[in-house]
Amino acid sequence: MVLGTEEIIALEKQYVLQTYRRPNLVLDRGEGVYVYDLEGNRYLDLIGGIAVNALGYGDSQVLEAIGRQANRLLHVSNLYHTEPQALLAQLLVEHSFAQRVFFCNSGTESIEAALKFARKWGQSGDISGKNEFVAFTGSFHGRTFGALSTTWKERYRAPFEPLVPGVHFAAFNDLDSAAEAVTDKTCAVIVEPIQGEGGINLADEGFLAGLRQLCDERGALLIFDEVQCGLGRTGNLWAHEPYEVQPDIMCLAKPLGGGLPIGATLMTDRVAQTIEPGDHGSTFAANPVVCSVAQVIFRRVSHPTFLASVRARGAELLSALLGLQKSYGVVREIRGRGLMWGIEIDADVQQVLERGRELGMLMGNAGEHVLRLLPPLTIESEHVGELADKLGQILKELKA
Numbered sequence: 497m498v499l500g501t502e503e504i505i506a507l508e509k510q511y512v513l514q515t516y517r518r519p520n521l522v523l524d525r526g527e528g529v530y531v532y533d534l535e536g537n538r539y540l541d542l543i544g545g546i547a548v549n550a551l552g553y554g555d556s557q558v559l560e561a562i563g564r565q566a567n568r569l570l571h572v573s574n575l576y577h578t579e580p581q582a583l584l585a586q587l588l589v590e591h592s593f594a595q596r597v598f599f600c601n602s603g604t605e606s607i608e609a610a611l612k613f614a615r616k617w618g619q620s621g622d623i624s625g626k627n628e629f630v631a632f633t634g635s636f637h638g639r640t641f642g643a644l645s646t647t648w649k650e651r652y653r654a655p656f657e658p659l660v661p662g663v664h665f666a667a668f669n670d671l672d673s674a675a676e677a678v679t680d681k682t683c684a685v686i687v688e689p690i691q692g693e694g695g696i697n698l699a700d701e702g703f704l705a706g707l708r709q710l711c712d713e714r715g716a717l718l719i720f721d722e723v724q725c726g727l728g729r730t731g732n733l734w735a736h737e738p739y740e741v742q743p744d745i746m747c748l749a750k751p752l753g754g755g756l757p758i759g760a761t762l763m764t765d766r767v768a769q770t771i772e773p774g775d776h777g778s779t780f781a782a783n784p785v786v787c788s789v790a791q792v793i794f795r796r797v798s799h800p801t802f803l804a805s806v807r808a809r810g811a812e813l814l815s816a817l818l819g820l821q822k823s824y825g826v827v828r829e830i831r832g833r834g835l836m837w838g839i840e841i842d843a844d845v846q847q848v849l850e851r852g853r854e855l856g857m858l859m860g861n862a863g864e865h866v867l868r869l870l871p872p873l874t875i876e877s878e879h880v881g882e883l884a885d886k887l888g889q890i891l892k893e894l895k896a
């Protein structure tokens with residue numbers, strides 16, 4: 497390392513477009529579930545690169561896959577067939593409701609693809625005039641025009657209007673509201689089974705089934721955005737599994753590439769049949785290195801023993817959080833499943849994040865009052881204990 501912490505921060509502040517407010521530390525390396533800054537301070541990672549680092553840092557199988565495939569073939573574009581793409585597609589299809597996969601490079605892109613495919617489906621064969629979307633309050637689907645148009649937060653949308661027309665918002669977990677919004681013109685309803693950015697809000701037991709029924713009645717597709725909650729995060733491979741409802745399209749991204757960028761839009765034959773060569777594409781998508789790593793991630797995370805350990809750590813985490821809630825009144829509500837938790841607090845969450853960093857913990861937030869925890873899925877009981885101790889100390893200070 498040639499540069500010091502202050503120099504790096506100064507350079508970034510001068511040259512990088514300031515779309516993020518970052519704390520004053522520079523991360524330098526990671527090991528297991530810990531990251532280290534340039535000064536050598538160690539942090540327990542409870543945000544995992546925003547639900548990306550499912551296997552933590554420095555996983556030997558991930559590193560081996562990168563090295564092996566990078567030596568063989570790094571990039572050829574989608575003009576040619578490659579083995580890693582074919583094998584990853586097979587894995588995703590064989591373990592889901594879907595028959596086809598479209599690969600892209602991020603969550604937002606997986607949403608854009610889903611919206612485009614739904615529009616194409618809505619005007620093919622016997623179908624015509626279906627080009628509208630229904631999304632929900634509290635939703636987050638990304639930052640490009642289509643994804644942004646279906647994202648709830650006014651502050652994200654307003655500066656960039658006019659957005660994609662034909663998007664209607666219904667209230668999350670309110671089937672009456674959804675029934676009003678979904679019409680014969682709706683080509684798709686898009687929903688996160690567990691909202692991430694919106695504050696870790698779980699779909700109620702019958703909500704997704706109700707949406708499925710509405711979509712079937714009115715002839716619309718159902719899109720699940722599992723970019724954050726999918727791929728083992730909830731202790732099930734797919735977040736929608738416990739709801740026993742299947743979508744027509746599902747979007748994946750964050751953890752799929754083990755830290756390398758990838759997105760995937762999964763769909764049924766009914767949707768796939770309406771898409772032809774030339775309808776959509778991407779130069780970088782399904783990069784052979786990323787697809788090799790993604791196979792490692794998928795095999796590991798989808799293993800029943802691995803998923804059981806996510807549920808077990810999740811149960812420990814919840815019981816620790818409930819203990820903290822009981823001891824310190826500042827905790828209003830605890831929401832989540834598996835290793836995806838939102839802790840609503842009667843305090844400024846930024847203050848909690850800052851104190852957490854001082855104590856050697858990186859946490860996230862979802863809005864102004866929800867602390868968000870998305871640790872690597874490989875955390876162990878001792879790490880849950882470390883979190884409980886340190887968060888307990890912070891809540892105690894808040895209460896005082």
Ligand SMILES: *Cc1c(COP(=O)(O)O)cnc(C)c1O
Nearest residue numbers: 602603604636637638692723724
């Ligand atoms: C992060 C996220 C996205 C956007 O993904 P990017 O990779 O940041 O483009 C979309 N949907 C959900 C639910 C997300 O959490």
